[in-house]
Amino acid sequence: MATASAVSTLFDEEFLKKLEYLKLVSSRMLPGHMRGEHRARKKGTGVEFADYRPYVSGDDTKDVDWKAYLRLDKLILRIFDEEADLPIYLFVDSSLSMDFGEPRKFDYARKVAAALAYIGLLNLDRVSVIGYANGVSEQIASRRGRNQIWRIFNFLDRMTLSGETSLHRTFRTYFGSKRRRGLVVVASDFMDPAGLEPAFDFLRFQRHDVFNVQILSPEEMKPQFPDEAMLVDSESGTSHRLHMSPTLLAAYDEELRKHQSGIEAYCARYGWGYVRTETSIPFEDLVIQIFRQDRFLR
């Protein structure tokens, strides 16, 4: 990884070394097309013996246990556990609302995606990175093998902001074509005016494992405005005239809490992972400490 800094400005070498010790573990074991370090339930063409079964017409004759045939005079097939790779779909919110915070929420999300992609590739998983706003805006085809990390880093580095957020449309677009079930990681502020439940329901019906990382800037957590302000939505351009007051701020705080607890409750109900963070929290701490606390990495 000596050339990491030369390729990407998002991560330094020290940071990447720390990530090598972390493993991404999916809450479920999911089958993959290619062999990886995750044991899948699917029996196939691996090297580790699993069981026997009688030969039926059409089976590959190379799996026939000829020694057993000589002893038993029966055609018996040897069955091996197939070592499957884990598809990881990393969704990075690239809507205009991510262009806030210090560092920007967008940068923060890209770091999350890069870290997870790196660990996924280390584990020989198949990693896809998708930038989305009002649908899939850009993506990189699923990659496998640690050498692919540079392509992903470059992709993340070139990713740009645009448009409004629509998670439901994004998932419908992306998973509309046949995709393997896998771990869906969404790094976003989850400020979707259309609501999150239709999108989450869609993922749930697709039987994906989901981990949501909600990233907010401090000004979203504790907004500070003058007494009278015209708030303009960065995505839609709509505006709201506000006469700021302690009660209004309290109402906003309450609404934000409801929004966050709504996501958290959904995730908990279906065994999904969820973590929320602020951009003011150092990214390394987030990865090493907050992910550990939330049992994301073991």
Added chain:
Amino acid sequence: MSFGALAGPIVALLLGLTACVIVFLYWLRPPPQRIVVPSTFLWHRVLKERKRRSDFWRWLVSLLVALAVGLALAAALAKPEIEALSGKARRIVVVVDDSPTMGASTPSGETRFERAIGIARDLLMEGSASSEFLVTDTAGRLAGTEFGSRRTALERLDGLRLSLHEAAAFPAGDPSLYSDPETEVFFITDGVVVREAPSRVRVISVFEPVDNVGVTAFDLRPVPAEPNRFEAFLEISNQSSEPKRVALRIDGVGGEAMERAVPLSPRQVLGESVELDRFSAGPVRVLIDAPGDGFELDNVAYAYLGSPKLARVVLVSAGSDTLETLLRLDPRVSLELRAPGDSATELPPDLYIFDRVAPEKPPAAPALLIRPGAAAWLPAPTGQELTKLSLAGTAREHPLMEHVALDDVAVETAALVSRGTNRVVAGSDEEPLILVSETPLRFAMLTFALEDSNFPFQSSFPVFLANAVSWLASTEVVASSLSTVAVPVASGVVRSIEGEDVPSRTSGGRTSFSPEGPGLYSVRGEGGTLMVSANLLSPRITAVNASVLEGAEPGRIPGESARTAGKGELWVGLVLFALALLLLEWWTYHRRLTV
């Protein structure tokens, strides 16, 4: 509605401009700051759940409040007046009687004067803001007849103090002042000293009867037959409606005291002489105390026993048997003889007599000079000689000439001197024969020698000489009322008997001051010391119940069934209203009720 400070059109213009400026400023209010946020998604939910107030109504209410505040303040500047609220504009003259009898107490404990001030203050609070007021008094202390604002009138009233002058009269002022039908004139008095007022004046009585016993006369005199014995003549008047037992006390400077109780029936005036044989020369005080006395000013009186019992007289003469014999025969005189040119450095005597000798400098004690000759400090001789003169034109009221008959006195020759500022007590101003001077040094001067007249052979000469010793050797005492005292002392320093300096003025060789109450005052100047006994000693003032308003209801304003309560000024109300609105706006703003 009228305006006290500005004309109606100007007020309308002011109000219009104020409203325009406020509305314009509201239109110019900067738009709210545009702030781009990641998402208004949550804010939209918050605002949807909150009961929204219309921005327009909020703006309108805010504008109306600002207009109300601005217009109220602008209107306050114009001092508006609404007759129903602030009363009508009036011209009110308040004359306060500040004569000494107004110092008498009333049953409520306050003095008549204090009650008069209270009534005057109430009168000044009446009328609208544009009303004009004039406060004046009966002692003439508040000069001027110019009307002014309520504030000015109240300030004048606050500065008014009880006068100790017996002389008091309703102020003459501008005659039209009291005849103008638009002017209301109120006179607050007890009706004792000032008993008359012009017909249109509405007299408000503060008179209520009060018990009073007072000293109306106190004088110290030598007994005619024995000039070195003194007696006090004392007069005490009971002006109460009931008999009084008066405690009388006379104190002397040497600790001498005489006490006795004097019963007095109502309206009784007791006059008697009291021997003062035991009293030393100096201050004498009489003090009376009667139960329930309501007027203190006449309870004390002061006098000064001026003549020493034995006067040291230095006779400077080349030889005068007549003078020497007569002076030795006077039991009040301790005589010393001195030849002309014999300068002595001992303590100055009580009296010098210079016979045909003129000291170059004024002597250190009063002097009787008999044809003294020329000296710079004496009336200048013209060089002419007068012959065959008689002593006609005698000032018999002068102490020097008291009981001195000069009808048969003839003068053979006399020096003609210029009278100057001195007083002629015998002869004429053009041909003075006997002159006296009070300042800077007290002296008497005969322009003729005794040998050049038959005066020494007249029976009046010993009397004249005795008068000269009495007048010149005694401390001069001036009896005065409590009005302004002017004494013939140049550059005098006035001190009370307690030793406190009293403010005084000097002009034209006289020192004047106003006594702060009954007492003894010393006036020390270039020509020696003069004592002033200032006392009330006025039967007219002691009679505090002799009022023309006896029977009148105290405090009642003639012609009005009830006093109208003082009304505030509308502009003050407008300012308070504006402040209240600002407070309300501030309170609601900070509680986010109007935002």
